[in-house]
Amino acid sequence: MKNLDRNSKRGVYLTITPFFPTHSSFRGSFVYDQVKAIMKSGRFDEVVVIRPNRKCKKALKYRYQEVTVYEIPFYESPSLILNGSFNGLNRRNFLKRFDESDIKLESIRYVHCHVSYFAALGLALKELNPNIKCILQHHDPDPFTIRNGRFSHCRWNLRYRALRNIELFQKVDLHVSVSRRVEENLVRFPDCSNAEVDLDYIEKVKLIKDAPNATIKESYVLHNGVDLEKFSKKSDHEAAELFNVGCVANFIDWKNQLLLIQALKELVAAPESEEVRLHLVGSGPCLADCKRFVCEHKLDRYVSFIDEIPHGDVVEFYNKMDLFVLPSTFEGFGCVFLESYACGVPFMTCKWQGMDDYIAPEESRKWLFEAHDARAIAESIRNFKTKRWEQVLTKPIDINILINDFLDRLERL
Structure with a gap:
């Protein structure tokens, strides 16, 4: 042609x-x-x-x-x-x-x-x-x-x-x-x-x-x-006493924010992870269950719920995080993963989701965990918090x- x-x-x-x-x-x-x-x-x-x-x-x-x-x-x-x-x-x-x-x-x-x-x-x-x-x-x-x-x-x-x-x-x-x-x-x-x-x-x-x-x-x-004119790392991440984990998603069943909160509960039970904080952005039918679990297990000091953030402003949120985690089990791709990555924040998610396309097989154990497994999520976050691996993707964003x-x-x- x-x-x-x-x-x-x-x-x-x-x-x-x-x-x-x-x-x-x-x-x-x-x-x-x-x-x-x-x-x-x-x-x-x-x-x-x-x-x-x-x-x-x-x-x-x-x-x-x-x-x-x-x-x-x-x-x-x-x-x-x-x-x-x-x-x-x-x-x-x-x-x-x-x-x-x-x-x-x-x-x-x-x-x-x-x-x-x-x-x-x-x-x-x-x-x-x-x-x-x-x-x-x-x-x-x-x-x-x-x-x-x-x-x-x-x-x-x-x-x-x-x-x-x-x-x-x-x-x-x-x-x-x-x-x-x-x-x-x-x-x-x-x-x-x-x-x-x-x-x-x-x-x-x-x-x-x-x-x-x-x-x-x-x-x-x-x-x-990702539109790299909108999403980028604003400055070197300042050292902080807290380790901030972010999540941006609708609160629906297969996004599994409750599973992420359960992983946090296991994490903060150990003295070496007490400084972990989870920040959840979004709304939806499963939000009430998540808030109820946080209240019942006295996790209020560790978990914050944030209303929806306009797309143009979410870059500021990403730039305040140390890690982005979304344990979806039915994620076709997930723009939020690459948005956080563009802001210098590595991400984690379940195996066999859209993000598998961007993770090299030899790197999967660092960034991909088993589905429906709160302990696996907790262990993955704990490992990254300790070792601070650099995340390298295999395709252009x-x-x-x-x-x-x-x-x-x-x-x-």
Whole structure:
């Protein structure tokens, strides 16, 4: 294929994502960073975002920083029951809103959809303009969206959701996974990796093991990089009497903050680790249980809970930590790990998560611990506190480098 000039601008890059910041919420900052890096590449006339929102009553247009965003209504069944049943309605509504926008169908080169069922919207555009390449990005190890929802234990519900997504996935030009772990669960479905540690997902997959395989045309791993203009080490870490462990995450079951608190309880029971302090940032349904455990075990002096920190301010938090620990068991990647690393703070997490991609096998014992094991977490923290190993990653973290490699790959579609 003829080499293409990276600096030439060619058409529109359209992103369809439910994850994108607004003027009142910073959620979705990781997609904003991706969009910003695509804009910075200079390869497109325009990079535009469409944000489907089930809470949105009417379409609106806004600008977030330098990005034009169209927010449109999106219909979703309660608790994801028979998820995908509204695909037809959402396609019709989406095309109507698209016609009302300033985006020219013939100018779109790529449509980049985030999360399984939003592929229906991208594919609706591809049907009208077959020259469009449709990309679908998967952010967690459940690409087919079978794990979530109140009725996710019901086989009839899981099978319906899987079949609707299989139908979409087979039409997508390129599937993008945020880690090898996510990619493996994508291509092996309706099976999962032998190394899978999330018991809930394993049980859900067993319920629909007779579902057909999805034919994946092409697959690519795009790690969530870091904007190094925002995240960096501010100064040499000052020696302090306390050893500060940080964690930034939603308080949901598979993030396992309670397990981390249990590890802290074991740590501070030993006199040599009494100065360890744990700082937990975030909110969510499991927060109350964590606070209750801290109160019941009189750990108040060792644990602090912090409300959500705006994405632009979290760098100050990282720079005050000695170590970042998040014992997730269902982490597709985890931007927070590389953000802390960019600020000079090493991280630890469970084995067989997205971060495995960045840790050399011979280094894994230092930074990766067994899932569901508070003692293993405590031992890992204790070892680092004593030896202060330097953490060296195996891949680039700069989002601009990662995105430029990704855009090179798109040229070969």
